[in-house]
Amino acid sequence: WAAIQKFVKKLISDDSAPLIIRAPTGSGKSLIFYTCTALMKILKPDLNDTFAFITFPTRALNSQQFSEMVRFFYFLNKEGIEISLGMYMGQTGPAAMKPLDPSAYSDGDQIGLIESCPECSCKKIIVKKPHSERMLPVCQDCKAEFSNIFLSNKETQLFCPNVLIGTPDKIVNALTHDVYSHTVFGAPSVK
Numbered sequence: 541w542a543a544i545q546k547f548v549k550k551l552i553s554d555d556s557a558p559l560i561i562r563a564p565t566g567s568g569k570s571l572i573f574y575t576c577t578a579l580m581k582i583l584k585p586d587l588n589d590t591f592a593f594i595t596f597p598t599r600a601l602n603s604q605q606f607s608e609m610v611r612f613f614y615f616l617n618k619e620g621i622e623i624s625l626g627m628y629m630g631q632t633g634p635a636a637m638k639p640l641d642p643s644a645y646s647d648g649d650q651i652g653l654i655e656s657c658p659e660c661s662c663k664k665i666i667v668k669k670p671h672s673e674r675m676l677p678v679c680q681d682c683k684a685e686f687s688n689i690f691l692s693n694k695e696t697q698l699f700c701p702n703v704l705i706g707t708p709d710k711i712v713n714a715l716t717h718d719v720y721s722h723t724v725f726g727a728p729s730v731k
Contacts, residue, residue: 614658626696628706
């Protein structure tokens with residue numbers, strides 16, 4: 541609660557200095573990240589494109605937090621707070637999960653990245669492909685669509701969701717030297 545209050549004070553006074561939160565595992569730091577991103581969108585409605593990067597040290601933790609934030613963001617959007625979320629992780633190496641690339645999925649393919657539907661708790665989230673660059677997550681049972689969720693690096697680069705969860709190396713590479721074929725999270729890039 542103290543960290544959230546401090547964040548709100550910084551936000552209102554346009555203090556952009558970093559806010560560092562040191563707390564042990566399981567102490568509720570994730571709730572602070574979730575709440576602060578929602579508060580940014582509410583208190584600074586002119587924010588567009590990507591305004592928050594949330595990163596965790598492992599791919600597994602990034603995936604878990606992403607799935608939890610999908611649920612949180614789903615209900616924020618249902619209440620009229622339009623906020624979007626994107627996943628951004630490196631995808632190389634033998635231990636990497638199946639690439640989340642729109643070209644690798646067809647309508648009806650199941651996605652494992654979202655644990656369950658926030659609306660009905662169904663465990664089967666499938667892909668709807670409105671066009672070749674987009675993988676729209678949809679609940680197979682209740683047909684809830686998660687249009688504010690971007691699953692692939694390609695989509696995240698193309699649509700610039702408000703909040704991005706990703707591995708530190710992928711984010712740093714994208715912001716410094718990795719990709720020149722797109723804007724970098726809302727800002728033009730030049731090789």
